[in-house]
Amino acid sequence: MIPASFDYVRPGSLAEACQELAADEDAKVIAGGQSLLPLLRLRLAYPTKLVDVARLPELAGVHDRGDHVFIGAMTTHDEVMRSGVVAAGAPLLALATAMVADPAVRHRGTFGGSLAHADPAGDLPAVVLALEGVLVARSAQGEREIPAADFFVDYLESSLRQGEVLVGVKIPKLGDGWGFHYEKFHRTAQAWAIVGVAAAVRRSNGSIQEARIGLTNMGTTPVRARAAETALEGLELGDGLRQACEEAAADTSPPADLHAQPDYRRHLARVLTHRAVRTAAGAP
Amino acid sequence: MPRISVKVDGIAYEEDVEPRLLLVHLLRERLGKTGTPAGCDTSNCGACTVMLDGKTVKSCSVLAVQADGSDIVTIEGLAANGSLHPMQRAFHEEHALQCGFCTPGMVMAAIDLVRDTPDPSEEAIREGLEGNLCRCTGYCNIVRAVKRGAQEMGQAVKSS
Numbered sequence: 001m002i003p004a005s006f007d008y009v010r011p012g013s014l015a016e017a018c019q020e021l022a023a024d025e026d027a028k029v030i031a032g033g034q035s036l037l038p039l040l041r042l043r044l045a046y047p048t049k050l051v052d053v054a055r056l057p058e059l060a061g062v063h064d065r066g067d068h069v070f071i072g073a074m075t076t077h078d079e080v081m082r083s084g085v086v087a088a089g090a091p092l093l094a095l096a097t098a099m100v101a102d103p104a105v106r107h108r109g110t111f112g113g114s115l116a117h118a119d120p121a122g123d124l125p126a127v128v129l130a131l132e133g134v135l136v137a138r139s140a141q142g143e144r145e146i147p148a149a150d151f152f153v154d155y156l157e158s159s160l161r162q163g164e165v166l167v168g169v170k171i172p173k174l175g176d177g178w179g180f181h182y183e184k185f186h187r188t189a190q191a192w193a194i195v196g197v198a199a200a201v202r203r204s205n206g207s208i209q210e211a212r213i214g215l216t217n218m219g220t221t222p223v224r225a226r227a228a229e230t231a232l233e234g235l236e237l238g239d240g241l242r243q244a245c246e247e248a249a250a251d252t253s254p255p256a257d258l259h260a261q262p263d264y265r266r267h268l269a270r271v272l273t274h275r276a277v278r279t280a281a282g283a284p
Numbered sequence: 285m286p287r288i289s290v291k292v293d294g295i296a297y298e299e300d301v302e303p304r305l306l307l308v309h310l311l312r313e314r315l316g317k318t319g320t321p322a323g324c325d326t327s328n329c330g331a332c333t334v335m336l337d338g339k340t341v342k343s344c345s346v347l348a349v350q351a352d353g354s355d356i357v358t359i360e361g362l363a364a365n366g367s368l369h370p371m372q373r374a375f376h377e378e379h380a381l382q383c384g385f386c387t388p389g390m391v392m393a394a395i396d397l398v399r400d401t402p403d404p405s406e407e408a409i410r411e412g413l414e415g416n417l418c419r420c421t422g423y424c425n426i427v428r429a430v431k432r433g434a435q436e437m438g439q440a441v442k443s444s
């Protein structure tokens with residue numbers, strides 16, 4: 001379908017983009033357009049104006065900043081996958097990004113757009129939640145930092161305020177001893193996750209010291225599997241793993257849709273968490 | 285109305301476009317490049333795939349204004365001096381199409397894959413084409429064609 005009419009601007013700087021957004025409360029940011037254009041074509045959104053931030057230099061690039069990796073919001077999925085800095089400093093993100101959509105969508109779609117879109121079925125929100133990333137937003141009023149735990153508010157709703165642009169994300173580097181894995185369960189190669197599990201696990205001397213687990217599509221936002229994380233802490237690698245991962249679906253309210261009912265999603269969360277943690281911990 | 289400049293299959297165009305005009309419609313309806321079909325129109329099938337600055341995109345999911353200043357190559361821009369691109373020839377010779385609707389997108393995606401992976405395995409081919417759906421062939425001949433096209437593209441580079 002053809003979208004309803006809107007105006008289009010491509011500001012030359014971030015400051016100008018913030019002004020455009022401040023001047024019109026029905027204006028909307030467009031990044032890669034891979035989520036927004038389908039919404040416009042289905043006429044589920046009616047912005048008066050699109051503010052194209054895809055080419056802004058302030059939002060570009062991946063930077064090694066010592067204790068964290070800074071990823072500009074307009075870094076495409078393809079660029080994230082190819083980045084040596086991401087591979088070294090945030091390997092879980094590289095793993096998960098390779099499972100997003102298909103090559104053509106990954107050439108256009110951006111890391112920042114995926115987070116701002118706040119789709120609980122998206123693969124990257126759960127990863128950023130598990131890695132305890134910090135999102136940097138700018139508006140005409142200035143800049144602020146939002147921890148991932150406070151960023152995802154509801155279905156397709158982030159805590160970005162009207163007029164704010166997501167500039168980039170700080171992903172803390174996890175040092176030696178950490179292992180990672182992303183498990184995605186989907187019907188076809190290019191499809192969205194029915195359930196996904198992002199796991200970061202620190203092990204030493206044959207036991208798990210710390211586990212961080214982010215769940216994709218297990219609620220209206222991405223969620224941490226806190227009960228499983230607690231159950232895994234201090235656990236020796238071995239038969240107890242599966243039992244600890246049985247806690248993965250505790251306190252979740254997964255959606256029902258064409259692909260799965262909530263009880264099936266809970267089952268998937270338990271099974272996939274076990275697989276993800278086992279692989280991340282390097283256990284047999 | 286914004287004015288954009290784009291290069292399509294080697295020819296420069298200046299066009300006044302409504303912001304909501306999709307790239308696929310610019311190509312087909314304004315520039316007559318009907319070699320690029322629109323299939324699902326929901327960014328799932330990949331039939332509308334073209335190269336935008338050397339990378340595949342689904343042209344039903346790009347606004348024409350977003351492509352301002354870009355270099356676009358469609359299926360119509362692949363043949364050189366009247367002879368088919370090696371990947372096109374491989375699709376023809378391996379009988380990798382039936383109705384042909386998915387073929388322009390398949391060929392563009394295959395060329396993109398080979399740029400990164402000059403000698404792709406069957407698995408790499410199936411993964412590289414995951415965003416392109418074919419409702420006729422069952423994919424086996426497509427995979428064979430991409431293998432052959434990749435080999436011939438390698439040879440084309442060597443001999444030129």
Ligand SMILES: Cc1cc2nc3c(=O)[nH]c(=O)nc-3n(C[C@H](O)[C@H](O)[C@H](O)COP(=O)(O)OP(=O)(O)OC[C@H]3O[C@@H](n4cnc5c(N)ncnc54)[C@H](O)[C@@H]3O)c2cc1C
Pocket residue numbers: 028029030031032033034035036037053073099100101102105108109110111112113114116117121122123124160164165166167190191192193326327328
């Ligand atoms: C066929 C298909 C399959 C897909 N499969 C998957 C999948 O398996 N997994 C997955 O995770 N994703 C998937 N996606 C979505 C894809 O990852 C998109 O790239 C992503 O959701 C949005 O990124 P974008 O840059 O295209 O954002 P856009 O579509 O441009 O924007 C999305 C939303 O975010 C807002 N926004 C964007 N950038 C900013 C910013 N810097 N500041 C403030 N607001 C901003 C926009 O206003 C809009 O509301 C799929 C998409 C398609 C078309």
Ligand code: FES
Pocket residue numbers: 321322323324325326327328329330331332333342343344345
């Ligand atoms: S028509 Fe563009 S992906 Fe199907």
Ligand code: FES
Pocket residue numbers: 380381382383384385386387417418419420421
């Ligand atoms: S040949 Fe008919 S859809 Fe592929």
